Amino acid sequence: MNPSVRWGVGMGVVALAQLLPVERVNPPVESEVPTTAxxxxxxxxxxxxxxxxxxxxxxxxxxxxxxxxxxxxxxxGRDELNFSTWLSYDAKKQRKLLKETLEEVxxxxxxxxxxxxxxxxxxxxxxDRDLLQRWVDERLAALDAAP
Numbered sequence: 001m002n003p004s005v006r007w008g009v010g011m012g013v014v015a016l017a018q019l020l021p022v023e024r025v026n027p028p029v030e031s032e033v034p035t036t037a038x039x040x041x042x043x044x045x046x047x048x049x050x051x052x053x054x055x056x057x058x059x060x061x062x063x064x065x066x067x068x069x070x071x072x073x074x075x076x077g078r079d080e081l082n083f084s085t086w087l088s089y090d091a092k093k094q095r096k097l098l099k100e101t102l103e104e105v106x107x108x109x110x111x112x113x114x115x116x117x118x119x120x121x122x123x124x125x126x127x128d129r130d131l132l133q134r135w136v137d138e139r140l141a142a143l144d145a146a147p
Contacts (some may be wrong), residue, residue: 023071024061027053031087034142039135043083046111046122050077053084058118073112091143098136105132 029052035043049055050073061070081097089097104110106129110123124132 003056009125021089023075024055024057024067026055027084029053029084031085033083033086034139042124042128042131042135046124046128048083049119049122050074050112050115051081051083053078053082069114073115083100091146095143098139102133102136105129 033040033043044054057076058070060066081101086094089112101110105124111124116123
């Protein structure tokens with residue numbers, strides 16, 4: 001097959017891929033995660049695009065095949081941890097999620113490397129990690145103090 005035919009077939013496949021529907025929705029926020037304004041700013045900047053119902057869907061989330069990956073990451077992120085449904089988790093689950101969040105940040109598993117390529121502002125500096133640690137410690141203390 002000559003290169004111009006391959007190019008045409010490839011472009012046709014990409015054009016047809018645009019017809020496949022991709023769900024990009026933001027359900028209503030059920031509850032706010034208890035936090036300070038400073039910690040919330042960090043969570044919004046580094047976590048909310050996959051772990052909340054307040055996703056800012058970028059232009060590339062409308063272009064297949066990248067749209068499929070973005071929608072999948074958001075779906076999986078919300079399934080794992082959704083800050084917009086925080087109060088639906090019982091205290092045990094909240095403790096687990098808080099500890100896992102710190103662990104994944106400490107191990108540089110979150111935010112995802114692919115996400116950071118498109119969103120360098122989400123990269124966590126040492127001060128960001130310290131703020132996250134303080135917030136988690138405060139939340140754990142509040143959960144321990146609750147009746």
